Amino acid sequence: MNPTTGAATPSAHGSVLVINSGSSSVKYQLVDPVGGEAIASGLVERIGESEGRVTHTVAGEKTQRTTVVADHGAALRLALDLFEELGPNLDEAGVVAVGHRVVQGGSKFSGPVVIDDTVVQDITDLVPLAPLHNPGHVRGIEVARALLPDVPHVAIFDTAFFQSLPAAAHTYAIDADVAREHGIRRYGFHGTSHQFVSQEVARVLGRRVEDLNQIVLHLGNGASVSAVRGGVAVETSMGLTPLEGLVMGTRSGDIDPAIVFHLHRNAGMSIDEIDDLLNKRSGIKGLAGDNDFRVLHDLVAQGHEGARLALDVYVHRLRKYIGAYHAVLGRVDVITFTAGVGENDEIVRALTTADLESMGIAVDAALNDERSREARVISPGWTSTLVMVVPTNEELAIARQCVDLVAGGAVAS
Missing domain, CATH: 3.30.420.40 (ATPase, nucleotide binding domain)
Structure with missing residues (x-):
């Protein structure tokens, strides 16, 4: 524990800032990947509305505020300011990566990938398959890369775990040319959770x-x-x-x-x-x-x-x-x-x-x-x-x- 804030202290491996940028909210959590603890977490919601709301929690202490949050850039800047003001300090937390949850990875991504301009474009190209989710992810990624340029950013896709589905399971019985042209197949979602839980079951059972x-x-x-x-x-x-x-x-x-x-x-x-x-x-x-x-x-x-x-x-x-x-x-x-x-x-x-x-x-x-x-x-x-x-x-x-x-x-x- 940090003797000053009472928060969990990141391990020698450092910490990871996990960001889930939705259509009108940004959810974030600073995670110790070794011990599994959430060092701090927060939510900026009602982005683009007349009054936004932010919640930042560290060491069990929850701080809530209302303010105008114009866009995703303002939301992420607000989150970083709260880390600076309320802790923990991200420099001292030794952030080794920023992980971005992305709902739709299409057939392109079967695992996590370090984000570069090409990956951002690929996620943008998949917007027609996830019009409610991927646009917010793209905006969050672009802003976070600009605000935190010195650490790698990684995209984790909800669909990745299900890229292993056999053809008989992922294929819809419609005209094959139409399906191929428009990317119509079973992608599956919640894959990060299904993968984690199935592995956790094995660990618990030995x-x-x-x-x-x-x-x-x-x-x-x-x-x-x-x-x-x-x-x-x-x-x-x-x-x-x-x-x-x-x-x-x-x-x-x-x-x-x-x-x-x-x-x-x-x-x-x-x-x-x-x-x-x-x-x-x-x-x-x-x-x-x-x-x-x-x-x-x-x-x-x-x-x-x-x-x-x-x-x-x-x-x-x-x-x-x-x-x-x-x-x-x-x-x-x-x-x-x-x-x-x-x-x-x-x-x-x-x-x-x-x-x-x-x-x-x-x-x-x-x-x-x-x-x-x-x-x-x-x-x-x-x-x-x-x-x-x-x-x-x-x-x-x-x-x-x-x-x-x-x-x-x-x-x-």
Whole structure:
């Protein structure tokens, strides 16, 4: 610990500044890639609005301010000023790299890459595949490179882990020439989390990741599931965009694509209106009126029929994917719940695994109900498939990938 600030002291390997630059916010975290601690973190939000908000946290002390944040350049300058004012000092923290989360890497990127002008252009070229995300990433990268020119900047792609999907899994059955011309295929998302969690499972169990077949359930406001054979992703639920797959907080997940045509032709809805409907007004929110699972469970307890249906639809889709991925893998050694809902919602975990004993899947009620931030097994001893809860840590995963790339693997995960 730093005796002055009380903050975690970076290791001899230094620290990594992880930046997630979104369309109207910049999230950042200074990470010790060896010990895994978040030395400091912050969020600048409402960029470009009449009043922005910034939160900076160090040593458990949270500072919040409101101010006008004109653009991403102003947001990052504000973040750096807060490091200077409130600590820790970035020069003293020994920042060895800046890691940038990038949602869409297309077929171009299958791993982390040191950013140069060509990489920035490649990410820009992928904007049509991620129009809500990649533009913010590009702006954040350009500004951060200008403000912190003396350290390497590394792009970590959400899609990279799923570049290993076999052709049968990533190919959509549409005209091959059209798909090729417009880059239409399954890319998958949340890859950094799925990779981290699948590796963490092996570490916790004292097993080689190469020996394990896993199903990873990343259940947050956005939700996805992956099938991982021997540490390599072979299937995932999100597709060309993060809309496909599981029912999510505000996204529909899988639907008949003809619904889009139906709404356009018969309801007079524009493409943009349908996009907004399926991404922002569907899922749990669309069915129950609120996408907070704590509110959802309260509504279910009060007898709210829409909330009960929302939960049933959510769990039904989860169970369907577990069955499908069990068939894909042939043998499942571990099913893992992670992210906000997966880590904290024992009701969802219990309902998802109920009555699957014939598949060798079950949870122990007492273990499932236990509140803990530690990775743990929650299945009884007799099951052929372990059920686990493993907290994800995408910032730590990004930091370690950065150091592995720029320092030749000096930091082990």
